[in-house]
């Protein structure tokens with residue numbers, strides 16, 4: 001199959017490379033000429049604009065089971081404005097035979113809106129695994145029209161870990177919805193491992209955290225890829241994590257998960273707590289704690305700690 005890939009950063013290069021490794025032809029475009037050149041070095045046909053990419057794809061080769069011969073285009077740009085900007089550039093070139101996959105972390109509401117607006121069949125594809133999964137392949141959670149999913153199966157087989165690494169979750173939005181919840185779970189798991197290792201670090205034994213993580217990773221109930229990444233972090237940074245800062249970035253997908261849980265009236269206290277801890281990591285001298293400190297003086301004449 002011929003595939004256009006737009007957005008060739010950490011994730012898009014992997015989409016392109018894994019597709020080419022499986023025998024697909026890739027036409028590649030990124031706003032960054034360096035990123036496009038990197039894809040070209042790996043065997044992709046470079047395009048210098050979205051319009052040029054569509055010209056080079058030229059309507060597909062008609063070799064897929066859908067028999068429609070439309071273009072197949074995978075977006076791997078940052079969620080938000082970049083997706084809308086790319087779609088605006090694509091729009092004049094799209095027909096109902098084309099399939100556009102958004103493999104980024106877009107908000108599911110926005111994917112539903114985009115699917116309704118575009119002439120092409122639009123697949124919202126939650127992608128999990130990150131750049132560390134370049135060799136193994138990703139887990140892909142796809143929403144959108146069934147025929148479009150079926151038309152993309154050869155590429156999904158290549159980009160995912162294999163046929164079991166992707167599935168159609170349901171209608172438009174469902175792929176990004178499932179990925180949003182996945183990320184909420186990711187936050188909570190990270191928080192749980194973090195709390196456990198913090199207690200072990202602050203607790204009563206002098207422990208080697210890499211050894212603990214390695215031992216847990218071999219047969220323990222709580223073994224997981226995230227725990228393997230904990231083991232790697234302790235091996236590379238040391239048991240005390242060296243100079244790694246107490247500051248966690250990101251947060252959008254976790255926020256959306258909590259907002260959705262509130263809307264659905266589903267309790268997600270662990271995910272919410274993990275998100276709050278992340279926000280808290282960005283504050284120095286929390287106002288609420290300073291006020292609590294001062295209030296204890298107010299009601300109990302307890303000494304006020306001052307900075």
Ligand SMILES: NC(=O)C1=CN([C@@H]2O[C@H](COP(=O)(O)OP(=O)(O)OC[C@H]3O[C@@H](n4cnc5c(N)ncnc54)[C@H](O)[C@@H]3O)[C@@H](O)[C@H]2O)C=CC1
Nearest residue numbers: 007008009010011030031032076077078079082104105130
């Ligand atoms: N990095 C990760 O672990 C994961 C990222 N994702 C999602 O995948 C998407 C891409 O992420 P990354 O590759 O990590 O980002 P990145 O920042 O490494 O790459 C994004 C690329 O898109 C290009 N770009 C931006 N606007 C563009 C436009 N209008 N037209 C063409 N190219 C444009 C940039 O030049 C850059 O090369 C995001 O939605 C992200 O949330 C999903 C799962 C994991």
Ligand SMILES: O=C(CO)[C@H](O)[C@H](O)COP(=O)(O)O
Nearest residue numbers: 105128129250251252253254
């Ligand atoms: O989707 C991912 C992993 O599954 C991305 O790494 C995402 O950036 C993680 O979310 P956040 O930036 O909020 O930590």
